[in-house]
Amino acid sequence: MFRFQEPAYLYLLLLLPILAILFFYSIYKRRKAIKEFGDPDLIADLMPTVSAFRPSFKFWVLFACIGFFSILLARPQFGTKLETVEKQGIEVMIALDISNSMLAQDVSPSRLAKSKLLISKLVDELHNDKVGLILFAGDAFTQLPITNDFVSAKMFLSSISPNLIERQGTSIGKAVDLATRSFTSQEGVGRTIILITDGEDHEPGALEAVKRAVDAGIQVNVMGVGSPDGAPIPVTERNGSEYRKDNEGNVVVTKLNEEMAQEIAKAGNGLYVRVDNTNAAQKAITSEINKLTKTNIESKVYKEYDEQFNVIAWVIFLLLITELLIINKRNPLFKNLNKLFK
Template identity: 60%
Template sequence: MFRFGEPIYLYLLIVLPVLVILYLYSNYRRRKKIRQYGSPELLMHLMPDVSKYRPDVKFWLVFSALAMVIFMLARPQFGSKMETVKRQGVETVVALDISNSMLAEDVTPSRLEKSKKLISRLVETFNNDKVAMIVFAGEAFTQLPITSDYISAKMFLETITPSLISTQGTDIRGAIDLAMKSFTPNEGVGRAIVLITDGENHEGGAVEAAQEAAKKGVRVFVLGVGSPDGSPIPTGNGSEFRRDKDGNVIVTKLNEQMCQEIAKAGNGMYVRVDNTNNAERALNAEINKLAKADVETQIFTEFDEQFHVLAWIALILLAVDLMILERRNPLFKNVKLFKQD
């Protein structure tokens, strides 16, 4: 397994394209000034010792050396030993509603974006726990199988949009059924389904599915996103909103009654998500109450540092740069491999 021990230093790579832009701009300004004095071809004959290509070569050598130093600071490592370890944790499956109604902006910046931020912060609080992600609208599918890889979980979270599912609707029962299949077979571990939706259930059977989950020891927590007063759904084209077949603006409302019924049937808790962090804190408190069992996980416990390889490459590049002169080497200025007739 490959990883960076200090990945935060990789942000320094942003400097590299800036340096390239500045260098190209500097060359452009230099050529422009040369043209003010006369023909570049004539001036080249008047300055036979000036090299056309060596400054570029020296720049790219230093550029490459700097890139190696940045990667070196990030501490590249290869996993050399894998062990099976036991950790105490719980298993949580997050089921996120991505139907078009979740684009409503009665919660800032929108129901969907607020939900994604909440999930991201929830994952950051996990320690030795496992998480899976399911997205649903008119149907449900697994976005991320259950894992302890929180970095991947947050990466997958960023890719979630309503366009992932073409079938519109809100199949909460399908999401709960799929979530029940996502848990590991480990015994004694606390399990929870976190259902994030605006409660506009169009398929039915959600309460019954939550009851079945509770019978198997899985608690169903429901986070209701939105306002009971409702909000129009933006189309993404300026100030336009979605309309029904009669041309009326569609107003989507948070169905708190439905959310509460599902949470009660699932032996869980209902929390309304607003523009505060109250829902996040309440959910964290409830998940921390779940029984934590020993879960076996295979992880790399030893990593070999690889920065010294990059250090040698950087030193060689800088050494070559020092040996290359800006001007043509006077010892070889009269050597011409190709002569014109």
Template identity: 50%
Template sequence: MFRFEEPIYLYLLAIIPLLAVVKWMLDRQQKKRLRRFGDPQLLKQLMPDVSKWRPTAKFWLLQAALTLLIVMLARPQMGTRVSNEKRTGIETIIAMDISNSMLAEDVAPSRLDRTKMMVENLVDNFTDDKIGLIVFAGEAFVQLPITSDYVSAKMFLSDITPSLIVSQGTDIATAINMAVNSFTQQQGVGKAIIVVTDGEDHEGGAEEAAKAARKKGMRVYVLGVGSPDGSPIPLGNGEYMKDKTGNTVMTKLNEDMCRTIAQAGGGAYIHVNNNSNAQQQLDNELAKLSKKEMLSTVYSDYDEQYQAFGVIVLILLIIEICLLERKNPLAKRINIFGRRQRQTTMVVAFLMMATFASAQTDRQYVSQGNKLFRGGQYDKAEVAYRKAIEKNPRNPQAHYNLGNSLMAQRKDSAAIQSLQKSTELETSKTRKAMAYHNIGVVCQQHKMYGEAIDAYKNALRLNPADDTTRYNLELCKRQQKQQQQQQKNQQQNKDNKDKNGKDKKDEKQQNKDNKQQNKDKENKMSKENAEQMLNAAMQQEKSTQQRIKKAMQKPRSNKLDKEW
């Protein structure tokens, strides 16, 4: 694939035909002046050393050199450099429990935050492995398809909250089954399913799902987060979650069930508490899995091709200087590099050096920034990309990479600005689609779902074959729908609250009136009427107690009662 990094300079090529027209007009005037001196044939005999075609050849040699210089200014770039690095590692799917019970604080700072920290440390220890992310509660969905892009894994990890799933509860079996279907089809590579949960399985079937995964060559590891003694679930407003009977919910780590699932899946159970032993144990267990060569992430880059054009320009200039206008002037050859020729050569050389400098400087800064970015030095990479932009403000690759380094530093607002600038300057559809994709990721993290959906749609218009963007788009639509539903419910609760306040006020007034009426009736009530009312009240109380007793004997559904 061939492209120009600065195609605006190609407009200078309009000078070439203009110079050709000027040359033709000057030659025509020269011929007219020669005809005034005498017959052309006679003049030709009087000037035997004058060549007719050599001046024309020298002119077109200079034209070709000027054309190539303009092309060099436009920075020609060839191909795409594709890197297919082979790595030796394993595939890991992490299934994270994000039910409300994971908000308990028996593990500091909370079960969910502790899980995030542990998964992030696990990702930092990965070098040649692939990772995927599944979140589950009452249902499960894939948060991140299996990939070797660790930066994206951390970004998705930071945005995980229990609000991602409306249906609460804990369905470990569904998460394991989904993880089984999320691995690649490559054979011989070690595949691990890491289930991070507090063990409150409300649906059942987890042991059977772990056995099925083991039969397919996958190992199931269970990280139990929490305390067996139990802990209340904070709601964030200073209160704790209560069940339908008004009692405070105490969520406990079910270690027995966690061990059973891990044993059925051929893995190990690891208890996660406030020390770092669990991290070391998990690393040791994963190190036992067989590793195999896998194809890593494919990335592309453009290589500058101005060097080849520069060499051709030098060759053309040397030929032009050596090619004299006279046919055989041996004496004149001594002045091949005379004053005029030296001046011309120096000017051309200066222009070429300036062209090389302008073509290299911003590119070098971008390459330096890329090395720093891959090494995790995002702040230093940001400095390098900004220097590249200072040298060439219209370099879309510098703006795009600057946006990525800002994303890695959580400077999301500035990152969006840089990525948007990249979309305005970029001519490659693939690179522009990548910039729109990253804009969508940032907006999605900040729950700006409308803007994220627009960005993902723009990316898919430019690159319809991008499955990751298509997945993010569908996920974002789902999250937007949930957000709208939550806002609608909040508005309804607010309206109901206002209505209930008004109803209570009316009810209070009505009770006051009824109380006054009852007081008046009591004064007029006979002894016989009072006894009848007392018997009726006792009979009603007896019926109520029987209904309560009967209701308590009925089996209760875990799915409806347990909202944690």
């Protein structure tokens, strides 16, 4: 991939045709003056040290320098560059519940939509940290391995829906175990799992998984999404007029299991906060994870474009040296070489 960072400087290249025209016009005027003075061949014999080639060669060298200098100012960039950087940070794994109950709209616009917006804002606060994303319902899978590529982290959010997992339910234990295994092997780094769920219809094993995470030095925070009073579950994410019903034809109402969420947060030495229609939950979690120990985290950073100015700078330098070394007149000490410049 190639581009110019400052393409406006390329307009300087428009000077080149003007310079070329002026140069050829000066040659025309000089030859015309010589013809008016006398026979050109006779005049050439009277001036043996005058070279017709050298001034033209010096001009075209400077002409090329101006062109390359215009390109240099435009900052040509090409390819990619991989850098290893160290920053003070922590590692955060976000586990998001995408079960059907997360489509309930007791939090505006829905539990799932609010959660995705919440994650986006959380990622914005993780400047020098690493973040990963796990999605779970009856099963759990890694949507994004732990990384400092926050652009990718936010990009994946738009495609998240309950359809990504066929088996429904709320297997918090599987999500926590997967998150625990997803951190890097670097020692001394503050680590936390942020569990975003409504806790509805959860499967057993959650507290045991949280204890295993704590034993590994990982804090577990919980963000409860929804309301204890509950709300019906829309049939689809974009349809709020038809709701899911049980086998008896009754509308299913999903409620936030706040008691379970608080137990998990307590067992995980973390914070429980309920998500509402304000930013209070996001601020509370951000404040909590900022308490974790930050240490040097090595990250591989891809720079999409690598500067190529050094190559052009060397070309300009060599051209200028060449121009300086060539004199306008022939050197009588090098008669054999002079023949090459006649």
